[in-house]
Amino acid sequence: MTPLPTAHLRQLSEKVGFDLVGFARAEPIPPETLFDWLESGCAADMDWMGSRAAERLDVSKLLPGARTVIAFATNYYRDEPRAEDSPIARYARSRDYHSTLRDKLKAYRKLFSAAYPGVRHYGSVDSGPLMEKVWAARAGLGYVGKNGCFITEPFGSWVLLSALILDAEVDVYAGGPASDRCGHCRKCIMSCPTGALLGQGRVDARACLSYQTIENRDAEVPESFRMEMDNIVFGCDICQDVCPLNRGPVFTPNERFSPRAVAELGVMELAALTPEQYEQLIPGTPLARARYDGLRRNAVYALGAMKQAEARSLLETLSQDPSEQVRHAAKWALLHLDA
Ligand code: B12
Ligand code: SF4
Ligand code: SF4
Structure with missing residues (x-):
């Protein structure tokens, strides 16, 4: 089969409103990063991170014959002064982004299937067993910063990720992650109130207020972490707010990211x-x-x-x-x- 033209696949992405798109070969991910993270307990009680590790590391377990992963990034930063002091993380102030991104991905898949009816695909937004930051990096959309977040050149880290696996090749693949722009900066590591950033983009979820306020619903939050919940109720943006690469954010016009009443x-x-x-x-x-x-x-x-x-x-x-x-x-x- 002739490789699919990325120029056309990019046009489709623009049509449905993704902000960035890139293409990576669907090669297995070296297991060390994920296994080290799991074995050192950094996943806290998110057992679902380990239970489908084989799929996370090899997308051909999700789509047999996988050849390509298309990675998408969507800017969600809204200029909303009324919500500026909200104790809710920026990504959570609006309608659930899963539905926003799933709708975009569905629209993309529809256009894709109409153009390439013989190609099979598998889509994922966040909850699928897929390492989205790795795919976004391999597809050339940016790199993982010391704050553990995926940083793009145009939008900083204020992006949400999604991916589509294809069982066909495309004509041009990215050369890998964009070059690291953190340099000697350690602002995020120094600013994290609970010491959750371990270096090289590694995050210890047990110590991360994002985990404690979103995922840890049943156990108590350890006392030393509670004391750091100054104006923090759901999610945490500190390590992104302090990042110099997030200066001058681009405001998205997408109304689905506009804050809801709860953000006030x-x-x-x-x-x-x-x-x-x-x-x-x-x-x-x-x-x-x-x-x-x-x-x-x-x-x-x-x-x-x-x-x-x-x-x-x-x-x-x-x-x-x-x-x-x-x-x-x-x-x-x-x-x-x-x-
Ligand atoms: C588990 C999880 C969490 C956990 C753990 C965080 C973490 N960094 O692992 C908790 C609950 C703490 C969390 C918090 C947040 N999360 Co979260 N989370 C995830 C999830 C489901 C899996 C991440 C994962 O696989 N972690 C395991 C580690 C081992 O892998 P990793 O994160 O990819 O990091 C390693 C590799 O990328 C590797 N690496 C780096 N570059 C390269 C390049 C190559 C080629 C290779 C092979 C490897 C490699 O080094 C990294 C460090 O070890 C993803 C969705 C998904 N399906 O991917 C969302 C996701 C990462 N989260 C997201 C968001 C928005 C957040 C929060 C900002 C929410 C908030 N405001 O509170 C915070 C940020 C906290 C932080 N500083 O990272 C976004 C990230 C967007 C972005 N721009 O980075 C994602 C992608 C969801 C989405 N669909 O958009 N999250
Ligand atoms: S989200 Fe908050 S608690 Fe988690 S690593 Fe970043 S600054 Fe630390
Ligand atoms: S604050 Fe500095 S070290 Fe942390 S992600 Fe941003 S540029 Fe990198």
Whole structure:
């Protein structure tokens, strides 16, 4: 079969609104990085990271005969002054990006299938067993910075990734990751409040506030980390905010990334969220992953970390909350107000 023309595949990408696209050979990923990370416990309790390791390292396990991985990056940075002080990470302030990117990928696949009906493909947005940063790097879209994030030249790290595997070759492949622009800088490593950045782009999820506030829904957040949750309720952007390569972000016009009403709430309002407000504000946003009690637990920790004296009566009420984790968090925060 003649290799598919990347010029045309790029046109299709532009048509559906991806910001960057690149092409990598679907060669297996050397296993060391993933296995070292898993074996040293950096995945915390995200068992799903290890359970499908074979597929993560070899995309031909996902699509037999895989030859090419198309990597896409989508800029999500919105200029929204009303949400600027939000304790919610930037990516989570709008509609769930999974649905936004899945719609784009679906549109791409439709155009692709119409043009190349004999080629099989497998798409993934975040939750698939695929190492998206590795594919984006191999496809030449940028590189993984010391902050563990994928950094592009035009948009910095304010991009979300997705990928499409093909069982056909294309005419031109990227030469590998873009050159590293971190140099001697270590700002992200020095600014991470919990020491989660281990160097060379490696992140210890156990110590990362993003993990603790999004994925760790059941266990308590270790006390030393809670104390660092200053205006942090869901996700964390500190290591991206301090990065000089993120100066001068490009604002996306994509309305699907515009902040929802929840992004206007402060820590106190999030801690005081009623079930009715939760139902009105949260479903359809990434915050739903933390669930009602997890989100309030995080906000309560943040009130303690911030020593918000005016939160005392709210915390007293929450220390009688039906949810055990909210109760515990409120008792801790009350003690911390007085410490
Ligand atoms: C698990 C996970 C997490 C974990 C662990 C983070 C991590 N860095 O591993 C937690 C919960 C902490 C997390 C947090 C966040 N995440 Co997350 N996460 C993932 C997920 C599901 C898997 C990442 C993974 O495989 N990690 C395992 C390690 C071993 O692999 P790695 O991350 O690729 O890093 C190594 C390799 O890339 C290797 N490497 C570097 N260059 C090259 C080049 C080549 C050729 C090779 C072979 C290898 C290689 O070195 C790196 C360090 O060891 C991906 C989605 C996906 N399916 O890929 C999203 C993803 C990485 N997350 C994303 C986001 C947005 C975030 C947050 C910014 C959210 C937030 N604001 O709170 C934070 C950022 C925290 C940080 N500083 O990294 C985006 C990243 C976008 C970007 N520009 O980088 C992704 C890609 C989701 C998406 N579809 O867009 N996340
Ligand atoms: S997201 Fe926050 S806690 Fe995690 S590595 Fe970056 S600065 Fe550290
Ligand atoms: S802050 Fe500095 S070291 Fe960290 S990712 Fe940005 S440029 Fe690299």
